[in-house]
Amino acid sequence: MRYAKHMTQNKNSDVLWPALEQLLGPRLNRTDAVRRHHGEELTHFAPLPPDAVAWPQTTEEVSAIVKLCRAHDMPVIPYGAGTALEGHFLAPYGGLCLDFSQMKRILAVRAQDLDCTVEAGVTREELNQHLRDQGVFFPIDPGANASLGGMAATRASSTTAVAEQAQMVAEIAQDQGGADFKWATRPEDRTRLWAARHQGYMSVRAAYPGKDFWITDVCVPISRLADCLGETFDDIADCGLIAPLVGHVGDGNFHLTLPYDKTNAAEIDRLEAFNSRLIRRALQRGGTATGEHGVGLGKKKYMREEHGAALDQMKVIKRALDPTNILNPGKIFDLQETET
Secondary structure (H helix, E strand, C coil), X not given: CCCCCCCCCCCCHHHHHHHHHHHHHHHEECCHHHHHHCCCXXXXXXXXXXXXXXXXXXXXXXXXXXXXXXXXXXXXXEECCCCCCCCCCCCECECEXXXXXHCCCXXXXXXXXXXXXXXXXXXXXXXXXXXXXXXXXXCCCCCCCCEHHHHXXXXXXXXXXXXXXXXXXXXXXXXXXXXXXXXXXXXXXXXXXXXXXXXXXXXXHHHCCCCEEEEEEEECCHHHHHHHHHHHHHHHHHHCCCCCEEEEHHHCEEEEEEEECCCCHHHHXXXXXXXXXXXXXXXXXXXXXXXXXXXXXXXXXXXHHHHCCHHHHHHHHHHHHCCXXXXXXXXXXXXXXXXX
């Protein structure tokens, strides 16, 4: 779904903004430039900026902000590193964006338990920098320096497997005619090897200057991955699309980046139809509409097809925890009787 404008929502902002300014001071910002920065993605969604942006620094401040927003019927949208791909931090109802980039404390590391406690704004690379001298590392690498809060919200998964699994894959690749299989154990070698993966999106952008990009992902059981990929490649060829594909296919998850022209309505329709077929192809194989990008705005219309009656129970939980529907409303599902 492409949103052209904010949906309506009653908000008593004349009272709310002064209260938030008293609480946060200069850490509340309503300028157009800051709002735009927090209301547009690098993908195909139209910009939907919030009404204001706040930078909380403590859990207590977050609690106070949410209480004020609930009292004034103001939506609250979390924002991590801004690497979301399915409209997660866009503001279809307007609202207050909570930018967690100033909540970066690493509260506890329990290396012996392979466990740590961090604030939501800590990024993957920041955590690994902190862990560098403790003999452990955080292995989950979604291909971006995402915040850990954002990774938890979208169930971002891992590209790390780094001895036994790598050897097994190398042998399978060799038996099937594969070539130039590389893997690494030393951190500096891993960094060099993964540079191509981390720069995958920017590489596609450089290859197709002036284009817009539709980014999507699905995940299937690994026993169904080969036939799903085969049909997907056939679909791409039949449609005449350009669709570079990368994946950490050991868990059945793969990603496509499709260049297109957002001023070409026919091309947008073609991409939307392809994306729908891709998702339904994954669902028919017992997979999911998204492996790690998350549902957000872009994939919520497939949730009934994927989850069936379980979606109604998710709505019951949502209403129990967020009875006034101010916490990132419009994402994953709508609370109305019918989904869009």
